[in-house]
Amino acid sequence: MEAILKDPAGAVIGLDFDGTLSPIVPDPATAVIHPKAPAVLADLGAHVRAVAIVTGRPAATALELGPALADVPGLVVLGHYGFERWEGGRISAPPPPPGVPRAEAELPLLLESLGLRDVAVEDKGRAVAVHTRRSADPEGTFAALREPLAKLAEKHGLVVEPGRMVLELRPPGMDKGHALSLFLAERTARSVMFVGDDLGDLAAFEAVRASGLPGVTVCSGSSEVTALAERADIVVDGPEGVVALLSELATAFTRP
Numbered sequence: 001m002e003a004i005l006k007d008p009a010g011a012v013i014g015l016d017f018d019g020t021l022s023p024i025v026p027d028p029a030t031a032v033i034h035p036k037a038p039a040v041l042a043d044l045g046a047h048v049r050a051v052a053i054v055t056g057r058p059a060a061t062a063l064e065l066g067p068a069l070a071d072v073p074g075l076v077v078l079g080h081y082g083f084e085r086w087e088g089g090r091i092s093a094p095p096p097p098p099g100v101p102r103a104e105a106e107l108p109l110l111l112e113s114l115g116l117r118d119v120a121v122e123d124k125g126r127a128v129a130v131h132t133r134r135s136a137d138p139e140g141t142f143a144a145l146r147e148p149l150a151k152l153a154e155k156h157g158l159v160v161e162p163g164r165m166v167l168e169l170r171p172p173g174m175d176k177g178h179a180l181s182l183f184l185a186e187r188t189a190r191s192v193m194f195v196g197d198d199l200g201d202l203a204a205f206e207a208v209r210a211s212g213l214p215g216v217t218v219c220s221g222s223s224e225v226t227a228l229a230e231r232a233d234i235v236v237d238g239p240e241g242v243v244a245l246l247s248e249l250a251t252a253f254t255r256p
């Protein structure tokens with residue numbers, strides 16, 4: 001943190017979206033960004049080298065759930081764990097993986113055969129997520145789905161990304177750690193902070209350590225995921241705590 005405070009112009013701030021900038025809600029479609037987050041990111045962005053949101057969501061969805069993000073100067077959104085990039089209103093991405101619609105087409109029959117009718121399937125275009133949060137037994141359903149979904153993913157050349165009451169089938173070859181490392185190199189960062197809440201953010205924590213830069217990892221704490229808090233330099237209380245921390249940081253940058 002000291003390096004970031006001393007030399008903000010060299011700092012890259014990376015942030016997860018769900019559970020970090022946006023409070024967890026039962027239905028992914030009704031998630032919204034914390035109301036103070038866009039303004040805080042804009043304040044930070046005026047001082048640091050770059051602010052990037054690195055999310056499992058499609059970049060366009062993160063912007064729909066946080067429309068004011070589009071006005072944050074210089075913001076970059078790395079969607080789909082880094083496969084997609086939104087910057088200055090434009091999205092770039094590789095062609096969609098053919099395995100995703102094939103796996104998705106097999107899901108109804110698989111879920112039926114397992115007797116799991118109360119899960120929610122989220123079609124993300126380049127990935128498909130199976131949510132258990134609204135099931136009668138979210139943890140039990142999650143556990144019951146792990147192996148069958150791993151087999152389905154393998155069959156279609158995909159991998160399973162586990163998250164908070166969600167198992168996502170997505171293409172391999174990218175994760176938040178790789179995405180963050182590429183971004184740090186691109187921006188010739190001199191320091192880095194990454195803030196996350198979920199298992200998918202562990203790779204970004206590792207990238208912070210592997211970068212060799214002065215870095216700080218922040219966990220948006222919850223009772224659902226403990227693995228991240230165990231590895232974080234700082235633990236705050238959910239998105240409310242994240243916004244408070246970022247706001248303190250932005251204020252500190254303005255002090256003479």
Ligand SMILES: O=P(O)(O)OC[C@H]1O[C@H](O[C@H]2O[C@H](CO)[C@@H](O)[C@H](O)[C@H]2O)[C@H](O)[C@@H](O)[C@@H]1O
Nearest residue numbers: 017018024025026028031055056057133164166
């Ligand atoms: O990388 P992230 O920005 O953290 O995105 C990861 C997944 O987030 C979403 O699911 C999570 O948030 C939902 C809304 O609060 C919640 O209902 C769900 O239980 C959480 O797992 C999103 O729906 C997924 O597609 C993302 O991959």
